Amino acid sequence: MRIKVDATKCIGAGLCVVAAPQVFSQNEDDGLVVVLQENPPPELHASVREAARLCPALVITYEEE
Structure with a gap:
């Protein structure tokens, strides 16, 4: 798995x-x-996967390897 985030769209919900x-x-x-x-x-x-699902700004993506 490789994680990518778009921090420019992050709202800091945590x-x-x-x-x-x-x-x-x-x-x-x-x-x-x-x-x-x-x-x-x-x-x-x-x-x-749960973190990506919960993110309200949808900034977390991942690629399964």
Whole structure:
């Protein structure tokens, strides 16, 4: 899995961090999404899918490998 985010459209809701804290964080200055792992291990794929589903701005996308 490869994660991509469009941080320019992020609204800083933080639901990605709640769903997948090992993969996503938020910038301390503006609260926008920060990807901690662009290629997370398989055991985190379900939480990444959930984070993408929960994102109100729909800025998280991923490619299955």
